[in-house]
Amino acid sequence: MKISSKATFAATLMLGTxxxxxASIGWADAQVRAAAAQRRHSVEIASALNNMRMVTFEYxxxxxDRARLQEQMVWERLERLFASPVTLDGAAARxxxxxxxxxxxxxxxxSEVEAATGTGTADEVQRRFEVQLSSRIxxxxxxxxxxxxxxxHDAGARIDEAQHRVVxxxxxxxxxxxxxxxxxxWFFRRDVLGPxxxxxxxxxxxxxxxxxxxxxxxxxxxxxxxxxxxxxxxxALRDSFSRLQASNRDLLGLNKELESFSYSVSHDLRSPLRSxxxxxxxxxxxxxxxxxxxxxxxxxxxxxxxxxxxxxxxxLLGLARVTRAELRIQDVDLSAMAEEIxxxxxxxxxxxxxxxxxxxxxxxxxxRELTAIALQNLLANAxxxxxxxxxxxIRVGTRVDDGERVCFVSDNGAGFDxxxxxxxxxxxxxxxxxxxxxxxxxxxxxxxxxxxxxxxSLGAHAALGQGATxxxxxTEKVDERREQDHPAG
Amino acid sequence: MNEESKTIxxxxxxxxxxxxxxxxxxxxxxxxxVTVVRDGVEALDFLFSRGAYEDRGAAQPTLVILDxxxxxxxxxxxxxxMRADTRTALLPTVILTSSREEQDVIAGYSLxxxxxxxxxxxxxxxxxxxxxxxxxxxxxxxxxxxx
Numbered sequence: 001m002k003i004s005s006k007a008t009f010a011a012t013l014m015l016g017t018x019x020x021x022x023a024s025i026g027w028a029d030a031q032v033r034a035a036a037a038q039r040r041h042s043v044e045i046a047s048a049l050n051n052m053r054m055v056t057f058e059y060x061x062x063x064x065d066r067a068r069l070q071e072q073m074v075w076e077r078l079e080r081l082f083a084s085p086v087t088l089d090g091a092a093a094r095x096x097x098x099x100x101x102x103x104x105x106x107x108x109x110x111s112e113v114e115a116a117t118g119t120g121t122a123d124e125v126q127r128r129f130e131v132q133l134s135s136r137i138x139x140x141x142x143x144x145x146x147x148x149x150x151x152x153h154d155a156g157a158r159i160d161e162a163q164h165r166v167v168x169x170x171x172x173x174x175x176x177x178x179x180x181x182x183x184x185x186w187f188f189r190r191d192v193l194g195p196x197x198x199x200x201x202x203x204x205x206x207x208x209x210x211x212x213x214x215x216x217x218x219x220x221x222x223x224x225x226x227x228x229x230x231x232x233x234x235x236a237l238r239d240s241f242s243r244l245q246a247s248n249r250d251l252l253g254l255n256k257e258l259e260s261f262s263y264s265v266s267h268d269l270r271s272p273l274r275s276x277x278x279x280x281x282x283x284x285x286x287x288x289x290x291x292x293x294x295x296x297x298x299x300x301x302x303x304x305x306x307x308x309x310x311x312x313x314x315x316l317l318g319l320a321r322v323t324r325a326e327l328r329i330q331d332v333d334l335s336a337m338a339e340e341i342x343x344x345x346x347x348x349x350x351x352x353x354x355x356x357x358x359x360x361x362x363x364x365x366x367x368r369e370l371t372a373i374a375l376q377n378l379l380a381n382a383x384x385x386x387x388x389x390x391x392x393x394i395r396v397g398t399r400v401d402d403g404e405r406v407c408f409v410s411d412n413g414a415g416f417d418x419x420x421x422x423x424x425x426x427x428x429x430x431x432x433x434x435x436x437x438x439x440x441x442x443x444x445x446x447x448x449x450x451x452x453x454x455x456x457s458l459g460a461h462a463a464l465g466q467g468a469t470x471x472x473x474x475t476e477k478v479d480e481r482r483e484q485d486h487p488a489g
Numbered sequence: 490m491n492e493e494s495k496t497i498x499x500x501x502x503x504x505x506x507x508x509x510x511x512x513x514x515x516x517x518x519x520x521x522x523v524t525v526v527r528d529g530v531e532a533l534d535f536l537f538s539r540g541a542y543e544d545r546g547a548a549q550p551t552l553v554i555l556d557x558x559x560x561x562x563x564x565x566x567x568x569x570x571m572r573a574d575t576r577t578a579l580l581p582t583v584i585l586t587s588s589r590e591e592q593d594v595i596a597g598y599s600l601x602x603x604x605x606x607x608x609x610x611x612x613x614x615x616x617x618x619x620x621x622x623x624x625x626x627x628x629x630x631x632x633x634x635x636x
Contacts, residue, residue, distance in 0.1 A: 310611070
């Protein structure tokens with residue numbers, strides 16, 4: 001049974017009991033009222049009967065006309081009282097009927113006495129007849145008084161009885177109400193509080209990662225439905241979790257495959273290149289004097305191409321390494337790092353005159369090795385693309401953009417057309433000709449990967465012939481989960 | 490110990506690489522005799538004087554140049570077996586390979602390699618590397634006395 005049905009049932013039962021109690025009280029009250037009315041009526045009848053006896057006495061003693069008139073008035077009052085509509089129980093009604101009969105009899109006897117008095121013949125027989133009549137009247141009246149007293153007493157007993165019944169009914173009703181309330185509380189505890197406590201425990205268990213927790217509630221009420229839905233939800237979570245684990249395993253496998261692939265690339269693809277370069281050089285060295293310029297040029301081209309392909313393979317491997325490397329987040333001093341890279345660049349090309357300006361104390365939270373790779377690529381790019389400028393200037397610094405700190409590397413070199421900016425960060429994408437600026441087109445792709453691994457955003461702004469600015473937003477907090485992001489690159 | 494006995498064992502399966510390495514030796518004026526073996530098992534047979542090399546005697550080479558990617562038993566397996574045997578435990582061994590993978594370098598050194606050199610694509614660079622290797626391991630380095 002549903003909890004709502006149970007609640008409706010309990011409420012109906014409670015209301016019914018209360019109405020029953022109210023009806024009983026009302027009925028008992030009516031009983032009391034009726035009994036009280038009967039008592040008042042009986043008292044009035046008794047008082048009238050008493051009056052009647054007094055005036056009858058007086059008339060029989062003195063035969064005064066005033067007493068006779070009074071008897072007539074009292075009789076009329078009695079008749080009105082007998083005729084007045086009072087609800088009575090069976091015994092009282094019978095008693096009242098008998099009172100009425102006695103009253104009528106006594107009144108009739110009184111009329112006979114009066115008639116006899118009116119004749120004026122006062123002989124012995126007549127006198128004895130009158131005494132007899134008088135005695136019968138007085139006996140009748142005495143009887144009536146006794147019966148009236150009985151009526152009053154009965155009415156009082158009836159009142160007592162009705163009042164007693166009210167107390168009884170009220171008490172009984174209260175007991176029933178108490179029992180109903182207790183039963184409701186017990187049901188509430190068993191059917192509502194108990195299941196809710198189990199549900200609460202289940203949510204805690206599942207939240208703690210115990211996917212196998214099952215509620216297994218058998219009841220068919222709303223909480224049972226809820227428990228079943230909860231179990232279904234846990235099962236769905238468990239399923240998707242195991243699917244996630246499976247795809248994680250797949251990814252791990254893919255990652256391993258990629259690793260072995262890059263291993264072979266680094267090992268097997270480089271080997272023929274070495275042969276090409278080595279034997280070309282051997283030819284040049286051993287037979288160079290017997291070859292003409294074209295032949296020597298061709299051999300040099302073979303060597304240059306082999307070496308270039310070797311570099312491409314190395315950079316591709318580097319790109320893969322950036323994707324796979326585990327992040328070790330720490331404080332990284334970008335300023336010091338930039339200074340070091342500039343010094344190395346300057347040593348490698350001592351004939352270049354480049355002015356570099358590095359803002360002091362740029363600290364970011366990131367992986368030192370990957371950040372160095374990214375910065376190396378950015379600075380080497382700036383270095384390369386300012387090679388045809390008279391006064392090359394490269395700046396590394398920070399500025400606040402939309403309330404966030406942004407690091408930038410800017411140069412006044414060749415720049416590029418923003419129309420091609422979308423291709424900027426793709427691997428092997430180049431915006432300049434090889435003969436103008438040599439390169440493989442992997443550098444910025446590597447920078448992009450490093451930024452992505454850190455969760456930093458990378459952007460660029462440039463114009464052809466007016467230099468380029470690369471900026472990135474090093475967020476303070478690195479999302480560690482990103483380490484699992486794109487493990488296969 | 491005279492100069493002639495300072496032999497080099499070259500463990501390399503790629504003919505081109507063998508030719509280029511020998512050429513590099515020659516051009517670096519390293520006149521030491523070079524024995525070439527083509528796989529890991531053959532390398533161990535040579536070092537432990539067994540199988541086809543049963544009769545070669547007990548003299549060990551002065552330097553072993555070891556490629557990592559080899560048929561049958563790979564270079565790391567050879568190194569592990571060498572370091573486990575007293576006859577070859579202290580033999581100077583240089584890993585000369587095309588791999589630059591971090592795990593190979595770490596594994597090589599953990600197993601007791603004395604050097605790890607990567608073969609560059611540019612033969613001029615390779616020549617330079619071989620020259621330095623030869624000078625260091627065959628002329629400068631003092632080998633451990635035989636046990």
